[in-house]
Amino acid sequence: MNAYESRPWLAHYPSGLSEHLDVEFGSPLDMFDAALAAAPDGPAIRYFGATLSWADLDAASDALAHALQAHGFATGDRLGIAVQNGPSIVLGLLAAWKTGGVAALISPMYKRSEFRRALDDFTPSALLVLDNLHAEVADEIAVTGSIGLVITVSPLDFAGNDDIRRVFEVSRVPAAAGTVELLDLIATGSREVSRHVPAPDDVAVLAPTSGTTGPPKGAKLMHRNLAFSAQAYRDWTGLESGEPILCMSPVFHVTGLVGSVMLALSLRSPVILTHRFDAGLVLDAVRVWRPAFSVAAITAYIALADHPDASPDAFSSLRLRYSGGAPVPPEVADRVAERLGGMIHNVYGQTESTSPTHMVPPGVLAPVDPETGALSVGLPIFDTTARVVDENGDPVPPGTFGEIVTAGPQIAAGYWGQVDDGGSALMNGEMRTGDVGFMDADGWFYVIDRSNDLINASGYKIWPFEIEQVLQSHPAVRETAVVGIPDDYRGESTRAYVALQPGAEVSATELIEFCRKRMAAYKYPREIEIIGALPRSATGKVLRRELR
Structure with missing residues (x-):
């Protein structure tokens, strides 16, 4: 038996947590139906001063599902969903599942060519899209030929006040020819639906991978993957039914989808949505709705900590704060925790693992490795195995670098439209x-x-991490990323991109010398470029390919 088969992580599980999870539901639609039956008038979504109940969501998603079926949408068809964090994305998910369809998530941040590629990959039969985005990509939609129904959404839909306009330049875009507005469809549509009952192994969502190393692929997340991961968040954290969930991550990505919306369904709790992340709007939402839990990239917590109105009192209700998407330097975690008055816990996973494979137990201070200075991403969660392997796939001893390999009920079935050629990550x-x-x-x-x-x-x-850790220790450095660049003599050399703390001043030459004194000669960066901010994906991951 090797070190991984003995599962040493189980010794650190909190009292009362088992290594096995008895999954309560077979699909997220089952979770929704249970919440609806338990409290139809209970709060399901909070959005800019408005509250939608479970009954509201049921009626509106029925109307959307009816419209889909009236336009020939059938079991297995894809509903493309290209919207931000508003009630419409939840309605789209529910309507797709009620009709036996698949929710194909498309980033609303895509530009024309990216959007067209997503449509070509997913071939949706219907599309739920932001009205302003539709105005930009309408011709790309028109030439696909497969889309029979286009439904447009405004960020103002369902909002109970005008706070969204304080930050985002949004206004209603007049409905284009051949489209229907979501609110009109709900107001005039029928609730007659030929209701489908999803099987646990049916594909529920096509979730785009992060695209940090190449074009995104659509991971096939099954209903049972979503049901397991939602309950894993729920049971690991010990959240109680009804405790509000703050959504700071994009719902079109797996973190916001599972760690916010699916978790809220599992808990029968309201989820707080703010269209997009803005520190001031989130701070207002926390003050009003008093959420208990959130999971987001560390960049979101940094932005909150840097907001002039942030204080431990303002965030006192947010007792569970998790961060995922990228390794968190310990000094950053400490600074954010001090400013916001609460510990930041790590969560680790991928799109293909339906979010969490590893989590830090609530209230536990994750260890910091003394040699690398890295903060632990946590312990493997329920029914999940993990090991570290060498380039041949053989397990390496504890403390040895290698590739992390995971397995469990949350692992996706594969990638949409791709034949397994032996080189897949799955x-x-x-x-x-x-x-x-x-x-x-x-x-x-x-x-x-x-x-x-x-x-x-x-x-x-x-390893870029080694250089980044040294640079991060400089008091003037806010964030940094290191990449390899071609070098005629050395083959590759290192270049660091550095964003400075507000008001800080330091030259690239001074930073290079700072690293040279603290690192082996072959490691320290030969070039440093000071920039305003690092390029990041919608989920906060640094896009090194853009830096290269």
Whole structure:
């Protein structure tokens, strides 16, 4: 038996948590039906001063489902959903599932060519899209030929006040020819639906991968994946039914989808939506609705901590704060925790793992590895196995770097439209994460870098994380990312991109010298460029490919 088969992480599970999860529901639609039956008039969504009940969601999603079926939408068809964090995305999910369809999530941040590629990949039969986005990509939609119904959504739909306009430049775009507005459809539509009962192994969502190393792919998340992961969040954190959930991550990405909307369904709790993340709007929502839980990229917490009105008192209700998407430097976690008055817990997973495979138990201070300075991403959760392997796929001893491989009930069935050619990250029920890290002797896991970010300089292997840790320790540095660049002499060399703290002043030459004094000669960056901010995906991951 190797170190991973003995599951040393189980010794750190909180009292009362079992290594096995008895999953209560077979699908998220089952979760919704249970919430509706328990309290039809109870709050389901909070959105800019308005509250939608479970009964409101049921009626509106029925009307949308009826319209889909009236336009020939059938079991297995895809409903493309390209909207931000508003009630419409939840309605789209429910309507797709009620009709036996699949919700194909499309980033509303896409530009024309990206949007067209998503349509070509997912071939949706119907599309739920932001009205302003539709105005930009209407011709791309028109030439696909497969879309029989286009429903437009305004960010102002369902809002109970005008606070959204304080931050976002939004206004209603007149309905284009050949489209129907969601609110009109709900107001005039029938609730007659030929209701489908999803099977646990039916595909529920096509979720775009993060696209940090190449074009996004659609991970096939099954109903049972979503039901398991939602309950895993619920039971691991110990949240109580009815406790509000703050959604700071995009729902069109797996973190917001599972860690906010699906969790709220499982808990029968209201989810708080703010269209997009803005620190001031989120702070207002926290003061009004008093959420208990949120999961978001560390950049969101940094923005909240930097807001002039932030204080521990303002965030006192938010007793459980989780961060995922990228490794969190310990000093950043400490600064944010001090400013907001509460501990930041790590959660780790991928789109293909339906969000969490590892989490830090609530109230537990995750260990920091003394050699690398990395903060642990947590322990494998219920029914989940994890191991670290070498380039041949063989397990490596604790403390040794390798690729993290995970397996469990949350792992996706594959990628939409792609035949398994043996090179997929999803093989035989396992997920090859592409993340380099290690497990310590006690069963805590650490993520160091992406395997394809390794830099080879004159035969020396350099992990960007090592340089970033040194730069992050400089008081003037707010955030940094390191990439490899071509070098005629060394093969590859290192370049660091640095964003400074507000008001800080330091030169690139001074930062290079700072690193040179603290690192081996082959490691320290030969070039440093000071920029305003690092390019990030919608979920907060640094887009190193853009820096390259």
